[in-house]
Amino acid sequence: MNVELLLALVTGAALFGVGIYGALSQTNLVMIMMGVELILAAAMVNLVAFWRYLHPDAAAAQMFVLIVMTVMAIEMAVGFGVAIARFRARGSVEMEEAAELKG
Amino acid sequence: MSAQTFFIGFFGLAAVWFGVVVFRTHSMVRSALALLFSQTALGALFLSMQAEFLGVLQIMMMATEMSIMAIFMVMFMMDPGGLGEMDMTHQKRLSLAAGFVAFAAAVAAAVFVDWGPVAGVAPDAAQQTHDLGIELLGRSMLIFETAGVTILTAMIAATAVAMPAVKRIGNK
Numbered sequence: 001m002n003v004e005l006l007l008a009l010v011t012g013a014a015l016f017g018v019g020i021y022g023a024l025s026q027t028n029l030v031m032i033m034m035g036v037e038l039i040l041a042a043a044m045v046n047l048v049a050f051w052r053y054l055h056p057d058a059a060a061a062q063m064f065v066l067i068v069m070t071v072m073a074i075e076m077a078v079g080f081g082v083a084i085a086r087f088r089a090r091g092s093v094e095m096e097e098a099a100e101l102k103g
Numbered sequence: 104m105s106a107q108t109f110f111i112g113f114f115g116l117a118a119v120w121f122g123v124v125v126f127r128t129h130s131m132v133r134s135a136l137a138l139l140f141s142q143t144a145l146g147a148l149f150l151s152m153q154a155e156f157l158g159v160l161q162i163m164m165m166a167t168e169m170s171i172m173a174i175f176m177v178m179f180m181m182d183p184g185g186l187g188e189m190d191m192t193h194q195k196r197l198s199l200a201a202g203f204v205a206f207a208a209a210v211a212a213a214v215f216v217d218w219g220p221v222a223g224v225a226p227d228a229a230q231q232t233h234d235l236g237i238e239l240l241g242r243s244m245l246i247f248e249t250a251g252v253t254i255l256t257a258m259i260a261a262t263a264v265a266m267p268a269v270k271r272i273g274n275k
Contacts, residue, residue, distance in 0.1 A: 001214070002221040004111050008152065009213035011115030015141075017206030018122040025198035026126065027191045030176055034138050038122050041145055042209075044161070045115075052152040054218060056225040059238035063246070065157050066239075069164060070250040074257040076168060080175055081261030088267060093179050096193065 008049035016042035029086065029093040033079045037072060044068050110151040118144035126192075131176040139169035155228040156235060 022035025051061030121141035142165035149158035
């Protein structure tokens with residue numbers, strides 16, 4: 001197996017693991033969003049690695065990276081919108097204080 | 104070991120290290136900056152893998168995004184400087200286990216899957232940008248346009264959600 005491809009995939013795997021840890025362990029909404037950003041970053045690393053080492057002539061792989069970047073931007077915009085609304089309503093973005101969202 | 108292998112390993116390690124720092128520091132500003140460095144290292148990693156356009160785009164986009172995130176961190180946090188060393192985590196063991204299992208599963212997939220023949224050379228930067236442009240404005244036009252409309256919708260939705268409730272009631 002190609003060493004560069006393996007290095008890139010392991011980097012993606014590590015970022016994915018760190019992102020999962022962050023998204024599950026943090027109590028603050030903004031910190032949870034940071035974990036999700038790392039998970040999406042891991043997806044981007046894998047896509048670029050697959051493009052470069054498996055299908056360098058397929059521009060569709062690069063297009064998917066742009067789509068993941070779009071998802072990151074959307075996640076930030078909506079996340080901060082929710083954070084502002086929550087902060088206005090309760091004065092905090094701590095998710096442990098948002099148990100009423102369970103219904 | 105080729106220079107490309109070294110730089111992919113180096114920037115990959117930097118991206119993961121700064122990713123870990125995001126959740127280890129008590130200072131929220133440092134967290135945002137660590138995420139910025141992590142994403143910038145990823146941009147450099149893309150450049151090392153000869154994806155010039157995506158690498159530069161990643162660095163430019165994340166520099167802006169993380170700067171905004173740092174401002175929000177300062178606004179929202181009770182202790183943005185981290186001087187009080189507040190613990191803002193829960194279910195640590197479960198999260199660690201989930202993170203480790205996800206990492207192990209992804210590494211196992213990376214190692215044991217037969218990825219097929221590896222391509223030797225990538226197109227040069229100008230050719231890549233040309234091909235991406237043709238892809239975006241040709242076969243993938245619908246996906247690209249949908250992404251654009253979705254961003255616009257998200258911006259409007261985020262603004263609507265963030266508006267004070269009093270104004271919304273007043274408009275009815």
